Amino acid sequence: xxxxxxxxxxxxxxASTGTPLVEVRDLSVEFVSRxxxxxxxxxxxxxxxxGEVLCIIGESGSGKSVTMRALMKLHPAKHTRISGYxxxxxxxxxxxxxxxxxxxxxxxxxxxxxxPMTSLDPVYRIGDQIAETVVHHKKCSRADGYARxxxxxxxxxxxxxxxxxxxxxxxxxxxLRQRAMIAVALxxxxxxxxxxxxxxxxxxxxxxxxxxxxxxxxxxxxMAVIFVTHDxxxxxxxxxKVAVMYAGRIVExxxxxxxxxxxxxxxxxxxxxxxxxxxxxxxxxxxxPGSPPDMRVRIEGCxxxxxxxxxxxxxxxxxxxxxxxxxxxxxxxxxxx
Numbered sequence: 623x624x625x626x627x628x629x630x631x632x633x634x635x636x637a638s639t640g641t642p643l644v645e646v647r648d649l650s651v652e653f654v655s656r657x658x659x660x661x662x663x664x665x666x667x668x669x670x671x672x673g674e675v676l677c678i679i680g681e682s683g684s685g686k687s688v689t690m691r692a693l694m695k696l697h698p699a700k701h702t703r704i705s706g707y708x709x710x711x712x713x714x715x716x717x718x719x720x721x722x723x724x725x726x727x728x729x730x731x732x733x734x735x736x737x738p739m740t741s742l743d744p745v746y747r748i749g750d751q752i753a754e755t756v757v758h759h760k761k762c763s764r765a766d767g768y769a770r771x772x773x774x775x776x777x778x779x780x781x782x783x784x785x786x787x788x789x790x791x792x793x794x795x796x797x798l799r800q801r802a803m804i805a806v807a808l809x810x811x812x813x814x815x816x817x818x819x820x821x822x823x824x825x826x827x828x829x830x831x832x833x834x835x836x837x838x839x840x841x842x843x844x845m846a847v848i849f850v851t852h853d854x855x856x857x858x859x860x861x862x863k864v865a866v867m868y869a870g871r872i873v874e875x876x877x878x879x880x881x882x883x884x885x886x887x888x889x890x891x892x893x894x895x896x897x898x899x900x901x902x903x904x905x906x907x908x909x910x911p912g913s914p915p916d917m918r919v920r921i922e923g924c925x926x927x928x929x930x931x932x933x934x935x936x937x938x939x940x941x942x943x944x945x946x947x948x949x950x951x952x953x954x955x956x957x958x959x
Contacts, residue, residue, distance in 0.1 A: 643846045644670035644693075644814060649706035651688050651697065651870075658918040662688040664870040666706075670863075672813070675840060675847045677861035677878070679854060679893075683914055685870040686850040687736075690816045693848075694733055695723045710814050729759040732807035733816040738799035742791040748775075748802050749787030752809055759810045774805040779835060797828035801835070808839065815840070817849045821856065833859055854897055858882055866890050869915050869925035875944060876951035886953035888930045924956065932957060 651663040663685040670676050678686045691697055692704055695715055708715040710731055718726065727733075735741040743751060752774060753767030760766075768787070775783035778801040791799055800820060807815060817836065821829040837860055840847050849860055857864055857878060864881040866874040866889065874887040885891045892910040912929040915921055923938040924930070930937070936956040944952040 642669035643672045643674075643711060644668075644848070645707070645709045646689075646693070647707040649689065649692060649708060650704070651685075651692050652703040653697075654701055654703060660917050661920070662870055662917055663692065666867075666870070666872055668865055668872065668875065670814075670846050670848065672846055673840075673844050675837075675849060675860055675862045676865060677849045677851060677857040677863070678865045678867055679851055679857050680867035681852060681914055683917070684867040686852075686867055687818050688870075689867075690733065690818050690848065690850055693816060694727060694731060695720070725759070728755050728812065729810045730812055731814045731816065732810070732812040733818060734800075734803055734807045734820040736819040736822055738796070738803040739791060741803055742799060742806075744791055746790075747787065748789055748791065748794070752802070752806050755806055755809045770809065771805070774809055775802070777808070777839070778802075778805050779831075780805070796824055797831065800824060800828075800832055804832075804835070804839075808843070811843065813845060815845045815847045817847060819851055821851075821853075829856075836860065854882065854893060866893075869921065870917060871925065871941070871954065872944065873926070873954045874952065876948075880948065880951040884948075884951070886947045886951065886958065887926075887955050888932050889926050890953075892929075924954075 646669070647667045649663055649666040650661070653660040653662060666685070666689055668676065678689065680686055693708055693710065693715060695718070697704065704716065713726055713730060742748070749768055749771045752771035753764065756762060756767040756770045757764060772783055772787060775786055780786050780798060780801050786794065786798065786802070791802070794802065803820070820836070821832050824832060833856065836847070839845070849856070851857060861878040864876065864878050865872045866881065866887065868889045874881055874885065874890045881890060882894070885894055889910070896907055896909045910929055915925050915928070923940060924942055927933050927937050934956060942954045942956050944954045945958050947953050947958055
């Protein structure tokens with residue numbers, strides 16, 4: 623399948639020279655309980671330039687959302703072990719206390735969550751929730767916070783914004799709630815926006831509207847965006863770069879055109895082959911066999927071995943590192959070593 627990687631007229635990727643806005647090196651996240659340890663993320667590294675859009679794709683349970691929440695330091699400290707280096711602008715995330723992170727969240731890093739109905743507080747009006755964020759970070763008056771809330775609802779295309787300010791979340795449709803969630807995330811002009819599958823719960827028409835909106839706002843405001851999804855068509859429409867995650871690791875990384883039009887890792891190839899296209903009427907879809915591994919069990923060798931059609935002895939001897947397939951295009955596969 624060939625994806626149109628310019629569906630939303632994405633601008634060229636920013637130059638990769640200079641200091642990246644986001645830098646993640648060897649990030650690992652483990653969830654610890656009395657019964658077991660779940661190794662959700664294992665040695666993830668990537669960087670992101672100002673104004674760039676990175677899409678992280680993969681099956682449910684691959685570690686996408688865990689990585690995003692680690693960047694926001696949202697995992698409960700009591701049951702989570704995090705190692706590695708994470709920096710956003712001038713802030714080394716792992717070095718900040720929870721109190722310091724409260725000031726960084728919203729003002730420097732914001733997040734759009736997957737389901738706005740559970741992210742927005744049901745007992746507060748939409749205007750109150752947006753204004754509260756503005757007042758806290760900008761140290762302005764309540765009236766100024768409400769003025770900014772109205773401005774943001776207009777920015778994200780909410781009809782009758784004056785009336786929606788006084789509405790409760792349950793009084794809005796799914797699409798309007800998601801736009802309100804985007805307004806909350808943008809309220810303090812963050813330099814990095816994290817979007818955790820923000821279109822999953824929406825119907826196809828509203829999904830396209832939200833994607834167009836996010837891409838337009840990203841270009842107008844100059845934000846860097848990390849967009850998490852399991853939908854390859856969404857990645858094709860919004861991303862500059864793509865990172866493919868499997869079993870807590872990045873197994874392929876490169877420009878959206880390289881990864882989706884010339885996939886190198888067998889897992890990426892399998893995802894593309896198992897995606898429905900309008901040109902495939904009457905054809906049998908070839909699904910990836912098997913299931914993702916149990917992350918409570920330590921994996922020896924490549925984690926994709928049980929599902930891969932191209933296994934060779936080297937695949938079982940150690941975890942493959944990301945190596946260059948082409949310039950700027952990497953894959954973690956023994957076939958390229």
